[in-house]
Amino acid sequence: MRITSLALLLLTLFAATPAHALLHITNDHGGYVEQYKTKYERIRDRGERVVIDGVCNSACTLVLGIVPLNKICVTPRASLGFHEAYYDKSFTFGIKVTSAAGTSELMSYYPDTVKDWIRRNGGLTTQMKKIKNGTELWKIVDPCPDEW
Template structure:
């Protein structure tokens, strides 16, 4: 019985170490509710996993930059981040900018990202895109 338990514990330890070595790949994430992304990325941070941004990451998806250390994020040449002001659904189903949530998101981002956003007029209802050399200058390239 003791030997069996030891084997189970060893297997769980090995499985746990492998899961922290695995990377999560972002390829086509259009965002969503801020709270869901904060929760998702907090769990990802606790898991020890890294993130490969290998495509479109928009809106709340970009919270990954604020939640994980930059050492656990890499970008490919296909990576493209889209930023805009946070919004709520207002009267008649129209999008209304949420100034408080927009400020919160802006201040969560790392300094290089905040500077880039500020240089483009800040987080507004207009979407701005970070990709190519600018993005690769802020985050390491993914190993091939």
């Protein structure tokens, strides 16, 4: 039986690919919401897992509402930071201008556990509100098991 070059290449790629891909978040301070939505939708659609192992602020936190929570875990170094959405500063002459529509959209993605934490802590404001590791964070996201 002959194996073609293409078949051999495909076999090699599948053998070298891990069964479950993993996104490791360590120092993500956020960015453009649309970019994060696209990134996390791709991760969700591929069934990948996410380990939050450090800072996950701003648009990074959309992971909690797009990737299923049973595919996300946090390490002892994890923290989540939330604030109101801003318009792109290139359209506001470099000035931070909050967006009520953008903030509402962010909130619409979050699971109820995140929304409840945000409400209990005064809602989204211009100031970053952080959940650091521990019981409060584990009420939202499970700690990582050893096998991840």
